[in-house]
Amino acid sequence: MPAPAAQSDEDLMLAYAAGDAAAFDALYARHKGGIYRYLLRQCRQGGVADELFQDVWMNLIRARASYVPTAKFTTWLYRLAHNRLIDHYRASGHLTLVSADDEAHEDAVAALPGARGDEPQARVENRELGERLRSAVASLPPAQREAFLLQQEGGLSLAEIAELTGVGTETVKSRLRYALAKLRSDLVDLDELREGHG
Amino acid sequence: MSEIERDRRIDSAWRAASREEPPPALDAAIGAAARRAVDAAPGPRRNKHWWYPLAAAATVAVLAVSIAQLTPPEQVAPTIVADMAVAPREAQQDVERRSAAVEEKPAAPPVALATPPPAQVPAKPAPGVAAGTLLSERARVAAPTEMKKQALQAKRESSPQDKLASAAPETASANTAASAPASAPVVAPRSEPFPAAPAADSRRDVYQEERPATVNAPAGAATAQAPQSRIAAAKVARTDEVKAKDASARSVEEWIKRIRDLKNDGRLDEAAKELAAFRAAYGERADALLPADLRQIKTPAK
Numbered sequence: 094m095p096a097p098a099a100q101s102d103e104d105l106m107l108a109y110a111a112g113d114a115a116a117f118d119a120l121y122a123r124h125k126g127g128i129y130r131y132l133l134r135q136c137r138q139g140g141v142a143d144e145l146f147q148d149v150w151m152n153l154i155r156a157r158a159s160y161v162p163t164a165k166f167t168t169w170l171y172r173l174a175h176n177r178l179i180d181h182y183r184a185s186g187h188l189t190l191v192s193a194d195d196e197a198h199e200d201a202v203a204a205l206p207g208a209r210g211d212e213p214q215a216r217v218e219n220r221e222l223g224e225r226l227r228s229a230v231a232s233l234p235p236a237q238r239e240a241f242l243l244q245q246e247g248g249l250s251l252a253e254i255a256e257l258t259g260v261g262t263e264t265v266k267s268r269l270r271y272a273l274a275k276l277r278s279d280l281v282d283l284d285e286l287r288e289g290h291g
Numbered sequence: 292m293s294e295i296e297r298d299r300r301i302d303s304a305w306r307a308a309s310r311e312e313p314p315p316a317l318d319a320a321i322g323a324a325a326r327r328a329v330d331a332a333p334g335p336r337r338n339k340h341w342w343y344p345l346a347a348a349a350t351v352a353v354l355a356v357s358i359a360q361l362t363p364p365e366q367v368a369p370t371i372v373a374d375m376a377v378a379p380r381e382a383q384q385d386v387e388r389r390s391a392a393v394e395e396k397p398a399a400p401p402v403a404l405a406t407p408p409p410a411q412v413p414a415k416p417a418p419g420v421a422a423g424t425l426l427s428e429r430a431r432v433a434a435p436t437e438m439k440k441q442a443l444q445a446k447r448e449s450s451p452q453d454k455l456a457s458a459a460p461e462t463a464s465a466n467t468a469a470s471a472p473a474s475a476p477v478v479a480p481r482s483e484p485f486p487a488a489p490a491a492d493s494r495r496d497v498y499q500e501e502r503p504a505t506v507n508a509p510a511g512a513a514t515a516q517a518p519q520s521r522i523a524a525a526k527v528a529r530t531d532e533v534k535a536k537d538a539s540a541r542s543v544e545e546w547i548k549r550i551r552d553l554k555n556d557g558r559l560d561e562a563a564k565e566l567a568a569f570r571a572a573y574g575e576r577a578d579a580l581l582p583a584d585l586r587q588i589k590t591p592a593k
């Protein structure tokens with residue numbers, strides 16, 4: 094039997110379903126960071142993210158016997174997280190996913206917060222790129238942010254994101270395009286500041 | 292499907308910026324829950340139907356026992372039938388041994404014979420007879436087909452006189468297990484071969500004496516041979532029962548007369564057969580009942 098590190102996610106999940114606790118440890122080590130950050134960036138509250146994160150993994154433990162590797166394990170895992178997040182939104186009354194998928198919503202996207210270029214002090218202080226980026230992502234519309242996080246944290250493809258979120262691939266592509274454009278625009282000021290210092 | 296072109300700068304910046312991890316306490320809690328779930332499970336890939344083969348085996352065993360109980364013995368075990376085929380030879384050998392033992396024994400003191408004349412045989416059998424009949428019934432259950440064959444064969448071989456005697460009530464049985472001791476014959480004087488009045492106890496004694504003789508197998512021999520085969524014993528018992536009918540119905544005088552006639556006619560083989568049958572029927576009392584001239588006929592070799 095190969096070492097857990099060399100096994101695929103699907104094999105590890107099957108092994109855990111068969112009673113191998115070490116397989117779960119390997120799976121958890123691989124995906125805990127991505128899932129946690131996905132939830133954290135979406136709900137933006139550490140305590141809530143912890144709760145949702147635990148719920149996601151508990152759901153995985155409960156569903157281990159019925160797991161069938163018909164799709165990529167990562168897609169299945171992030172679907173669990175996505176569904177749990179939707180439940181959280183519904184329970185808290187904050188299910189306000191803004192659709193910014195086409196040109197008709199360009200105005201709404203432009204009105205979203207996060208235009209850090211308006212803050213001259215941020216440019217001057219040359220704050221870390223990471224912080225600017227996290228802020229920029231946090232300012233993205235939820236649908237774009239989710240697509241971006243699924244791509245960055247989960248490593249999912251367009252098709253996988255489309256399947257998980259229940260939309261078409263073109264819609265996902267559009268969301269990602271808008272998200273990247275927004276992030277680039279947020280980071281332009283920082284680049285200009287660096288070039289000016291250089 | 293074409294993937295959207297990714298911005299390497301944003302990707303690297305995001306990897307550098309997004310490094311949050313769940314709290315260690317959360318890791319421990321989730322890991323413990325995962326192990327608990329696995330430990331609480333009955334077992335990985337455990338067959339839920341493990342009891343199916345066991346149930347099937349038990350069913351087959353029950354069916355086998357039921358069929359074995361419902362099937363006649365001769366169809367169950369051919370070896371038993373083979374034992375039954377051997378039984379007559381064993382019984383004949385026992386008769387010969389028994390006859391030899393009787394000849395060597397000293398004659399019992401003449402006492403009033405308890406044997407009743409055949410005409411006065413009571414219709415209702417004595418208690419001993421009843422017990423013997425019960426045992427013979429058991430034997431009949433054990434090997435009914437073979438016993439019927441033996442009975443038919445015995446009837447075919449019997450003389451017309453025997454056929455007449457067979458009409459008398461059944462008084463003999465095949466109580467092979469509880470045979471009377473060989474040293475208890477009550478023999479009448481030669482001049483008075485028949486008892487004046489039959490008594491129940493003496494009748495039982497007669498029955499117990501007759502039983503081994505009529506089956507061509509002495510009681511002691513039958514007891515000794517019993518462990519060999521139950522079926523063989525049952526066969527002997529059945530044969531006893533059939534022949535006992537003839538023997539009990541035939542008077543000693545008629546029997547002696549027939550033996551003498553056969554001897555006088557030069558039919559020594561038949562006379563010897565009749566003599567052997569007489570000895571078998573009356574056991575140790577046979578010599579006391581027989582005239583001296585008829586004791587010397589040798590039993591034909593088989």
